[in-house]
Amino acid sequence: MADILLQKLNDPSLLVPSGLVNEEERKDAAGKTFPVIEPSSGKVLTWCADLSKKDLIAALDSAQAGSAKLFESTTAKQRGLILKEFCRLILLNADDWEINYAASFVSWFAEEAPRAYGDVIPSSYSNTEVFTFKKPVGVCGIITPWDFPAAMITRKIAPALAAGCSVVIKPPRETPFSALASCKLAITAGVPPDCIHVIPTTSHEVSSELAINEKVQKLSFTGSTGVGKMLTCLAADTMKRVSMELGGNAPFIVFENADLAKAVAGAMICKFRSSGQTCVCANRILVHRNVKDRFIESLVKEIEALKLVRGVDLETTQGPLVNAAAVKKVESHVQDALSKGGVLHTRGKAPTHLDGFFYEPTVISEVTPAMEVAHDETFGPLAAIFTFDSDEEALQLANSTKYGLAGYFFSENIGRVMSVARKLQCGMVGVNTGLISAAESPFGGVKESGLGREGSKYGLHEYKKHQMCHNWEFANLAKMSNVTFGILEQTLASL
Numbered sequence: 001m002a003d004i005l006l007q008k009l010n011d012p013s014l015l016v017p018s019g020l021v022n023e024e025e026r027k028d029a030a031g032k033t034f035p036v037i038e039p040s041s042g043k044v045l046t047w048c049a050d051l052s053k054k055d056l057i058a059a060l061d062s063a064q065a066g067s068a069k070l071f072e073s074t075t076a077k078q079r080g081l082i083l084k085e086f087c088r089l090i091l092l093n094a095d096d097w098e099i100n101y102a103a104s105f106v107s108w109f110a111e112e113a114p115r116a117y118g119d120v121i122p123s124s125y126s127n128t129e130v131f132t133f134k135k136p137v138g139v140c141g142i143i144t145p146w147d148f149p150a151a152m153i154t155r156k157i158a159p160a161l162a163a164g165c166s167v168v169i170k171p172p173r174e175t176p177f178s179a180l181a182s183c184k185l186a187i188t189a190g191v192p193p194d195c196i197h198v199i200p201t202t203s204h205e206v207s208s209e210l211a212i213n214e215k216v217q218k219l220s221f222t223g224s225t226g227v228g229k230m231l232t233c234l235a236a237d238t239m240k241r242v243s244m245e246l247g248g249n250a251p252f253i254v255f256e257n258a259d260l261a262k263a264v265a266g267a268m269i270c271k272f273r274s275s276g277q278t279c280v281c282a283n284r285i286l287v288h289r290n291v292k293d294r295f296i297e298s299l300v301k302e303i304e305a306l307k308l309v310r311g312v313d314l315e316t317t318q319g320p321l322v323n324a325a326a327v328k329k330v331e332s333h334v335q336d337a338l339s340k341g342g343v344l345h346t347r348g349k350a351p352t353h354l355d356g357f358f359y360e361p362t363v364i365s366e367v368t369p370a371m372e373v374a375h376d377e378t379f380g381p382l383a384a385i386f387t388f389d390s391d392e393e394a395l396q397l398a399n400s401t402k403y404g405l406a407g408y409f410f411s412e413n414i415g416r417v418m419s420v421a422r423k424l425q426c427g428m429v430g431v432n433t434g435l436i437s438a439a440e441s442p443f444g445g446v447k448e449s450g451l452g453r454e455g456s457k458y459g460l461h462e463y464k465k466h467q468m469c470h471n472w473e474f475a476n477l478a479k480m481s482n483v484t485f486g487i488l489e490q491t492l493a494s495l
């Protein structure tokens with residue numbers, strides 16, 4: 001544990017280099033491990049146990065027993081109180097972790113837990129009422145990406161536990177430790193150990209088992225569209241419920257009458273948050289021809305002030321990318337755009353003075369639909385600027401993608417605000433803002449960006465199933481049949 005980052009931890013017991021199954025730190029039987037790389041140095045941070053299918057099955061067996069007990073033995077209010085304590089513990093350890101955003105989901109679903117209302121529906125049969133109850137779906141398989149190592153997990157496990165489900169988490173190999181620390185804190189807060197498990201693994205076969213195994217009732221996946229589609233097909237075989245939070249290709253439109261200072265500030269947060277590595281990052285910036293030059297000039301000024309170094313340095317305003325492949329992808333989008341007529345305004349290369357996986361924040365204009373960046377999310381710090389002349393052209397460009405996660409636009413015209421917001425084919429729209437993520441807002445996509453919503457009141461429903469109940473208050477079976485036949489006869493007679 002030579003890395004300075006690990007030596008600085010306030011609570012080193014939260015760094016768990018193994019799996020967690022039923023509270024036990026679990027190693028691979030053959031001692032298999034994988035390295036976790038620190039992106040700003042490119043060196044090994046530390047090693048983590050690489051678990052097998054056998055370990056996953058043990059977790060699923062335990063989770064099945066846990067899920068059967070949890071809903072029966074706790075009230076929604078009690079589960080909410082456990083989540084409140086979980087949130088308190090997360091925030092107590094915030095210095096050791098990527099955190100406030102992650103904690104906000106736990107806090108939100110602690111409050112939502114008791115609000116899983118059913119319905120009472122007037123019946124068309126006499127002496128009868130129809131109820132619906134909300135029950136937990138059962139064991140949930142959770143597969144997450146590396147870009148928000150804690151928040152992508154809490155956004156799923158908080159509603160799952162609030163609903164009364166158990167979870168088996170397969171974290172990404174790049175960032176397994178946030179999942180493991182979360183799981184430890186959840187158990188300390190009172191989540192029963194058989195209701196939360198973490199299986200770090202480099203094996204896609206083990207990961208895919210969460211989509212295949214019949215003990216899993218719901219698969220909640222966040223990651224790329226290709227992997228999401230493949231897992232959805234696997235999950236269909238056992239008719240699992242699925243939530244799919246997938247890739248995006250967000251348009252960011254600056255109309256002619258936009259407040260340009262607001263639009264530049266919005267583009268900075270939207271494009272360069274997390275060094276361009278979020279699914280809701282602007283991928284295509286569309287700017288009206290009449291304001292393009294002024295917009296680019298201000299954007300370049302802001303970008304050139306960014307300080308590119310290791311994330312833990314307090315002065316850092318732009319960190320590294322996750323790995324060498326991510327740098328290569330940005331490089332390829334930049335080179336492709338430049339080779340097809342794109343104009344470079346600033347930077348445009350990987351820095352040579354830094355170790356690790358950095359790429360300089362870059363601006364290219366004169367981008368066209370013929371370029372790779374038009375169709376593929378860069379997931380890195382490239383601001384790719386298209387030019388348009390009319391609202392129709394802007395909308396046509398914005399919607400010409402198979403993705404539909406986030407979209408943004410800047411305009412001071414209220415009429416245009418309503419009409420463009422409706423016409424953008426996205427699950428989420430930011431109007432005059434580049435930051436739309438929050439625990440209370442329903443997060444999710446349309447088209448090939450996925451299925452389902454996370455966060456908000458809708459996030460809880462993803463982990464609940466309706467059970468409908470017809471309640472014959474007074475009737476015995478014979479009377480019921482008469483009533484039913486009576487209604488049928490009347491109906492037939494009236495035809």
Ligand SMILES: NC(=O)c1ccc[n+]([C@@H]2O[C@H](COP(=O)([O-])OP(=O)(O)OC[C@H]3O[C@@H](n4cnc5c(N)ncnc54)[C@H](O)[C@@H]3O)[C@@H](O)[C@H]2O)c1
Pocket residue numbers: 143144145146147148152170171172173204205207208222223224225227228244245246247248278279280377379405444445449450
């Ligand atoms: N919509 C959202 O909320 C959201 C949020 C964050 C990231 N994302 C998307 O995630 C992607 C970046 O994350 P990533 O590179 O980790 O995505 P990824 O799809 O490569 O991996 C996501 C998870 O799936 C696992 N996985 C990968 N290949 C697999 C396979 N063949 N079988 C089983 N499991 C497999 C990974 O180990 C990881 O845990 C981007 O496309 C981004 O847009 C979407």
Ligand SMILES: O=CCCC(=O)O
Pocket residue numbers: 147148277278279280437
């Ligand atoms: O990367 C995707 C998630 C981003 C967010 O929640 O803001």
